[in-house]
Amino acid sequence: MEIPYEVTPRRDTGLFNSKIGIWLFLASEVMLFGGLFSAYVFLRVGIHEGIDNPWPERVQEPLLGAVNTVVLIASSVFVVLAWVGLKMRQWRTFQIYMSLVIGCALTFLVIKTREYQTKMVEHHGINLKDGSVIECEILSDNAKDPIEKRRAGWPAGFAGLFGHANGDSTLKVRFLAESVTLSLDSASLLFMDYAEKGELWPAATVGDRKIDGKSQWEDWFFSAKRDILAKLSEARSLRRDYVQREVLGKSRKLDEVLLDKDLPAVNVETKVTIKFDKPLKFNVPGSSRTASHTESSLSFVDGTQLAGALAEGGDMIEVLVHGMDLQRLPISQQMSAKAWSLIVDEHQREAAKKVYKEEQDKVVAEIRKHYPEGKFPSVEEERHQLGSRRVNVLHIHLHDHADGEKHGESQEHAEPKKETGGEEKDPHAVSGGHSNNEFILARIPRSEVLYASNHGPWYNTYYAIYFTMTGLHGLHVLGGALVLGYMLVFGKKLYLKNPEHLANRVEVGGLFWHFVDLVWIFLFPIMYLM
Amino acid sequence: MSHGHEDHSSHIKEYWWVFAALMFFTGLTVAVWGWFDFGRPGFSAGDCVVGLLIACVKASLVGLIFMHLREERGLIYKILVFTFYFFAALMFLCLFALSDPIRPVFGLNL
Amino acid sequence: MSSHASHADDHGDHHHDPPFWKKYVFTTDHKVIGIQYGIVSLLFLAVGFFLMMVMRWSIAYPDRPIPFLSSMPWFDSWLDNEARVGGDLYNMLGAMHGTIMIFLGVVPLAFGAFGNYVTPLQIGAPDMAFPRVNMASFWSFFIGGVMMLASFFMPSGAAKAGWTNYSPIATITDTHFLNLLWTGGTQWLLAMVFLITSSLLGAVNFITTIINLRCKGMSWMRMPFFVWAMLVTGFLLLLAFPPLEVAAIMQLLDRTTGTSFFIPTGLNVNGMPMDAAGGGSPLLYQHLFWFLGHPEVYVLILPAIAIVAEIIPNNTRRPLWGHHTMVYSAMVLGFFSFIVWAHHMYMTGMGAGVTTFFQTVTVLISVPSVILITSLMISLWGGSIRFNTPMLFATAFLPMFGIGGLTGLPLAFSELDLHLHDTYYVIGHFHYVVAPGSLFALFAGVYYWYPKHTGRYMNETLGHLHFWPSLICMNGIFAPMFLQGMAGFHRRAVDGGAAYEQLSHTPALQWLGLDMSMIDLNIVTSASAWIMAIAQVPFVINFFWSARMGKKVTSDNPWQATTLEWATPTPPPHGNFLTEPVACRDPYEYSVPGADTDFTPQWQPDPSGTPEPEESPVHH
Structure with a gap:
């Protein structure tokens, strides 16, 4: 006896075998990503204020995420059109749309790789024992001039x-x-x-x-x-x-x-x-x-x-400073954070503090709006009633102009967009008044360091879940592209023999592809926007 | 499965409309993100609810139209209902457990 | 039926035999895959049993050198200078005993072996829906198993953090080894990814097969209970395993790359702050683990109940009592099994609200379990029972599983659980469920379906020699654990609880008329375990001897059973059935009044009624 219902649907269930199979597989995939979404919520909600690292909000560049969303949605349309092409027995249509799908998949992966690379190679963070964080790039050891120490090894x-x-x-x-x-x-x-x-x-x-x-x-x-x-x-x-x-x-x-x-x-x-x-x-x-x-x-x-x-x-540890993240310190202590004293050049230090102070004043003014005249929250209140995340999100980005790092490319803005905007327009950025100011060098004794690494998954739980979810999703994109690509390249033989069978396969592959798209639809807001 | 050719070509238009709708909602998400941010530093529950609602709408579009759930057989729905039940258990019971730890939480005064 | 056997050769398009490696190694035939699963998992059961016997020496005689093994190469390097079992080795044995028994022993035997062999036959299908996926499933399982075994021989030894592999202890064990990839903990996680993949592929295949490949007339409620159990088990595996896969991936990242999913802030290791960002949650791992872990319990027990449910009607010659009720109970069990997991976590200090919720559902889930076991008990009522070996094991299953289940009830309540959780009581409880419970049912299944594949019965005398000592030893092993547990014996002590030595002559033991201390029960348990090893020898002999020398069957339906697997030739050829089978009646029509024989097989046409055509799907 042969295995029945491989191509034609069974009468009472109305389905052919592989369609049931793929839906079951997708059900298990829902649980797989469900576990990760659940972990995301658990890790985020479970943060202890003032003890754990704050959840970095909106540190991603949403533009790249949005572009990837568009790319994936487009590929989803293409895959369904490719299937329609097969159903209408138009091999050429199928070929065109399926090639577009593969193209979209590759575009998606390239953008994703670029995003990973920026985080892993160009951005480091050094958490000091007093709670301040220096956003920076760690230099390598062997160059003579610190300014030439452009590229650190991977940490x-x-x-x-x-x-x-x-x-x-x-x-x-x-x-x-x-x-x-x-x-x-x-x-x-x-x-x-x-x-x-x-x-x-x-x-x-x-x-x-x-x-x-x-x-x-x-x-x-x-x-x-x-x-x-x-x-x-x-x-x-x-x-x-x-x-x-x-x-x-x-x-x-x-x-x-x-x-x-x-x-x-x-x-x-x-x-x-x-x-x-x-x-x-x-x-x-x-x-x-x-x-x-x-x-x-x-x-x-x-x-x-x-x-x-x-x-x-x-x-x-020798670093080129990108910015200061002092949100774990109460506002009153931020200007005397340890991190400032580690900047080698005194002029640069003062200039950076000045920029920071300006931003801080804006936030303080914002806080005052929420409080009756003359009253300002105590350190305790500031942290636990307002929540440090809502108030102390000062993270001054000291631009590293000579690095050629455009603002749009930079992934790492711990501050809300509004402040970024203000800062962008701010002509008094640290680089303002000095001649040799492109690079702010800081020397950090290891004894002051709590934890230091690049912005890879080990940097904090946000990056951990971000890399794991998008990485696993990326593997799904890759896997789906391989399967669909196989049908594109080697499908002709089956098409000539039994076009309905190939159409079924593309439908099943397409279902998987839509699912991958669907996961991204949720990943985009929770990873990039929230 | 049993649709004729005309049936499929009439679907094509629909697919493109769905594509347009998805694009619109993507744009809307980003717009809402920017809007909610205005004057409110940091994360807010509104962001979360609106962002996820839009995502749900998009997901339903993809599911119903692209994945043909609209015209799918009851059996698939049954499988999905099971899955949804287990998914909900996983999401909400974990949260439930997290929201109800024995007080006091360690080190709040740290 | 027996007349079909002669037609076996001229059927189908398989005139020329495929080469050996294709027929027996990389095969896509569900029966051969089932047997592959069976043999490999029986071997793993033996390995797991061996690990346990070593542990039991250390528990019973903590201050005596271990005999025999101290001069065994490789193994001796793990013993301490006095040739005793040290803490590290004990942890390793404990962790791997649990892992091997559950993930590589019982589940593959129940689901992989019996499920694969019997399910398509019982629904009249020619094979599984996706034969190549089936093969991939087996080989994925095999690779996972080999990795688990190989990890014993790495410099670090195998995983040491318990079969649950809790973080952060699992994240930091053996991290002083140079290459973390080749340490037991990492290999455990990687192997689990393979095993989970195997289960997922299997589950997809089983469910599709059951949904779409039922033969003509095999409506949902005509499916034997075994098939129903496989369907529910399939769903449990399909939906419960992925969160564990996620947990394994996250722990793997924690371990090898230094992420902090499960590493809390401020963790100190060896007196030094751990070099990690922190902020993670060890509880998250426990949630994800037990989200699988509890449904897994039903993966262990449902196929066992199902095997017993096939054997009991066959040997009482009466229909299965409450077939439909059992089916619904199994479904309800499946549903509830997903929302009770945190009763494994009362000790973590969840709040009162959560605890109440989980206590309630845990108590509720005992209702369908009791329905299942009661239906089986009632099935015995008034039958003229044939006590052959499969039936002996099947009947023994009922009280053994009953003890396991009932001793679980106190654990459902958090106050009691706080006292009992880390004691031998829990060990006794779940081993009663899976060892004399599941394992006895699986042995029954081996004895029952053996003639289908080999055409020979297994020897009855050897069967009795296997059964009776096993039954006595099982109780000798696990019953004392309840006493010790209630006396407070901690379940993870390498020395068997020397601290409890003063607990001598307790009232409980005096009440039993025994003049011994609680700690002496360790010796009773250990001795029972070792005798039990000897009791398995008849089974091994029987298994191989009967294949060649056993009594031959005289028909394709030697037990005079009613379900469709007995309508095939012996052994079933590739493609299973010679003619397309039709299910004409319910699965357990024994002793139908007015019938010629005391069994009316499913494939026997019903003279009064018309055979039903394909049915629309049943409403759940």
Whole structure:
């Protein structure tokens, strides 16, 4: 027996198999995105004022989102027209409209990629311990002139995805090591990996043996590791045999057995210290997930320890400031935030503060409107009654004109549009009165930093859910485009054999495509506008 | 499924009208966004309600016309009703749980 | 029917056999896929059982070196210096026991194996609606399973954060390993994505098949209860799994890229502030997990009830009591199962309003469950019961599942749950549901449908040797857990609760006439578990021996059953039926007054009535 109803609908249900299948699949997709929408609401509503990062509102450029909406809706029309073409047995019409669909899909993905790229590469945020946030671009380590330090390496969070960053961003800790202590029994060896990545195989002394270059290092390392593991294993099995003999064989209590004098001990020295002939420079992600450091030591999470000293300014993060986000501070404390003092040039600092003050005054005036004459909310009220989000949304964007960054392209405006507008027209932007003012350099000691990264998904929960939802949606667009593209390219054969079958397939593929469009219709307002 | 060719060509016009309507609503969303923002820094419930209402209208258009739900068989509706029920459970019960934690919430005075 | 067997060769267009790998490995035939699922999941059940036996040693004898395993390569590196089971290993075993038993053992066996094999046969379909999707579903499951197993051999070992994999503990375990991709926690999440995908593909396929591929005359209410259960299970899998997929993806991002979906602000790890933005919510993970987790319970139990519902009428020779009522109950159960999940989360400190809501619906959901089990009980009434091996397991299922269900009632109430939640009581409760409950039903299914595929019965003596020790041991394992749980034994202690040693000679035990302390019950439980392993040996022997040497069946319908799967040749060929089957009557027409035999198969034309044509869809 053949499987029935593959092309023709069944009489009582009125449906062919794959149509039921796709609707069921879409039902599960609804639940998939439903889980994410639910997570969005949960994360957003669940923010504790004054403790968690505020939900960044309207930080996206709505224009790009709107363009993508138009593109997707258009593709939705095209796919349904392509299907009509097939139904009317017009292969040419089908071809044209389906090509348009694929074109729309690619446009959508290109725009999306551009949006991701801006966030990941060009925008960083450094949260300081006092609650102020410096919006900036982190510079790389090796350029001589700070102004030339244009491109930071991709920072720690992204590095986690691919192993390790290869750029030398100043976000990394720079350390001059004189010796390293390896724990040879531990399962992972971060150090060897760093050595591998950075080609760090310096001349060194271990015990009385000299090693230099990769092959000698590896010879030594693997043989030493093997020896120690063998010793460990031997010691352990001696001890286990003894315990087993006594406890299982002679039914003694383990507590007693452990006090036996001739109980073999397992104390194999597994740590080995290697001295470098010359101090060796390491760039290590400053994340405590990888390593922690003091002035004279750096310990990886797997137990490997470097001894030596921090390079000069080795835990100083150098950034070009884009803006200040002080919304977590009460208005009265904003002008004395730590972040201001980290701007290197005094003139620039004063100019920036001046711009900020002007904006602040506008907001204060706005607040006063809501309060009886003469009364101003206390710090407590300001935060908890008004909600810090509603009042303290001062985020001055100090434009980085020389960077060529047009305002329209910039993704990162934590302030409401109105203020942005005011600021845009403001001729007294920080760049106003100084000659060497395009770049506002700030040096931030790591000890002041609470959390620093680019505006990737790790930056806060908003970016996390934004990247996850749009990313998953993007994968759906890609998948849908591949399936529809397959029908476009290889569909002719089936069309000649059984055009209705191909029409069914396109209808089913189209249903998926409309669903993808439908998800975006909801994503656009909640991600870009709200 | 069983429509004749004329039937389909008459649909084409309808599809373009729906496209126009969707464009209009997209524009409206952006416009409303700008309007609501006027004089009101930050997020407001109005934004949320209006934005989602418009999105719902758009979604219904796509569903009913493009996905042919208008003329679909009852079985599909049944599946969708199930799904909607479970979707609602997922959305609202989570929120319900969130809105009702045992007080006091930690660290409010931080 | 038996006369059909001789026609098997000249039917259809499959004259030449496909090559071996196409016929048995990358097959699209639902029966072969069902058997693939069956064998793989039985193997996983064995693995899961092994992990549990190791755990039970550490619980019963925390201060004795473990025998046999201390010299086993790879495994020995996980033991401590005195060859005992350490905390890390214990956590790993516990997490993987749960994961393997549920996601790789019981569900694939119930839904994947029996569902795949039996459903299309019972509705008279030639195959599943999407055979290639079916194959993809199996292989996706297989890859997920292999990843789970492979994670044991990674330097970090397998996942250690419990089968629920709660954040933030699951996010931060083993993060000191160099490459996070190759750690147990990450592999667990990736494997879950594969397993979930497999379930989704399976669910789409099952539902479509049941809706669209029913044979002529197979109206909705003529479908056997088994098919109905598969339909409801399919919907549960289809709609409950995606939120867990989302949770897995988010946790994967938390773990590998440093996002903060489930990481709250100010989390300290190893005495240091965690390098994460914070602002996330661990509770969100629990919601998403249990949104799947609770329907999953019904995924475990509904197919089991359904198998029992097939076997009981067949062996009492009476119709299934309340077939329609059971169908409606299963549907109601399905609906309610989606809104009770937070009763797993009373301990998280939800507010009074939420708790009240979830208590209410949790108590309500016991109504359809009780209807199901009561219908099965009443089905036994007044029958002249044939106690063959499948029936033994099926009858044992009823009280065992009953105990599991009834001990769940106290847990529905938050005040009691707060006391019992993290104790062995809960372990006892849900294991009564899934171990002597689901597993017994699944064993019954293996014994029952075995002749359909092999043409031979499984051996009755070995069957009894399997059943009786298993029944006794199951109770030996899980009954003491109730006592220990009510005495407060924490369920995650690696040493079996040494802190409870003073709880000796408690009234409960004295009342039972036992002069022992609560902690000694650990040994009773563990010993039962190990004996139970031996009790499975007859089953394994039986399974292989009977395929070659078992008693041959004399007809295609050896149990004299009524449902359509017995109308096929033995074994059913590719395409299943030789002629297009027609369902002429209800599925359980046993001992119809006036009939020639005590069973009237569904395919036997009804002389009085006209066979109904295809029906319009039923109204729910």
